[in-house]
Amino acid sequence: MDPDQIARLVHEIKLSNPEDHKITIFYYDLKLGEERVAYCLAARVIAVKAINKEIIRAQIPRIMQFMGKVNIEFVGNNTFIFDFALKVDRIRALREGPWNFFQDLIVFKVLTGLEGPQSVNYDEISIWLQCHNIPVAFLNKPTLENTGAQIGMVEKLDGGVSGSFLGWYARMRIRINITEPLKIFIRVGTEKSEGDVILLITYERLPDLCYQFGVIGHTFWNCGVNESKMEFVAWMRESAADSKGRGRSPPPKPSSPNTNNTAIVVHEWGSEATRPTYK
Structure with a gap:
């Protein structure tokens, strides 16, 4: 689905069905997710054209020279999730920017436990x-x-x-x-x-x-x-x-x-x- 369409549908459902079908995530389960998020960053390539995700996976580790392994998952709209093996690489990605991918800007952002990569502000x-x-x-x-x-x-x-x-x-x-x-x-x-x-x-x-x-x-x-x-x-x-x-x-x-x-x-x-x- 298109990210804009997802955001619109979620907003409409929240307004029309504020408490329907609500479940509760237990603290222990949420903590497992938060521990994983602590090694992740959301990233978006700011470009007019669509970016080839395979080129991102092949070239970004070389450009940024990470010390450890990083898994890069494409989530649509030139947006990615970077899952770092080492926190030092995550910290460096945040602190040493801005980063360029063939002269297109890459914006890295911290994710919270209840935040999706498409809802992050990359401005x-x-x-x-x-x-x-x-x-x-x-x-x-x-x-x-x-x-x-x-x-x-x-x-x-x-x-x-x-x-x-x-x-x-x-x-x-x-x-x-x-x-x-x-x-x-x-x-x-x-x-x-x-x-x-x-x-x-x-x-x-x-x-x-x-x-x-x-x-x-x-x-x-x-x-x-x-x-x-x-x-x-x-x-x-x-x-x-x-x-x-x-x-x-x-x-x-x-x-x-x-x-x-x-x-x-x-x-x-x-x-x-x-x-x-x-x-």
Whole structure:
């Protein structure tokens, strides 16, 4: 059955027959299932086309270099259940993403005991990004957290080898919604009104996306738009970096940034800030 049809039917039955034919699962039986789920992850390949499940089974272990065995079961709609032999592989799949399968994004999600793989929300991922053209005065924890919050939920800041956050750019891990356009810059002002600063945003290990709309999951080839109208540019895709590699130069500035992106006002040296939107 189609996953959308299943979801619709389940919703209708819950509304029309709230208590009919209800059974109770005993704690011991449920615990057995929860122990198995603790070694599993739900995964979805974010792509327009249908993904060949046999290629997934053959290539994913090679791409991700698991230490132990993993069974991969196809459950429809480019969605899979990964059953890991080793918890270390499960943890790595969650923490070291985003993962790409031939430039298509793979989203891994934790399953709960009462949750099916088709009902999981695959719209959010965690990703490392870099803020370039950033003043030294902004390179402190409160200001970086405030800045990162304009893109998504800040999960981690990279302080560099010394832990001082100093470098050519700031690096942070952010949880973003992949159904929304990616931000490629943030306009920042200070209380002293010394002029605005444009922070350029690049994303590490970013899969293919639409450079017209800035959305992950399809490319401009799927949109059929004119390349000359693309607002999002290739420099927003950054190679993976670590704390020791933060001395690189920033990418070139965009010629005409979209003024609809977020703007913030930052107090001197990262104290609490208000966030009006510039027009």
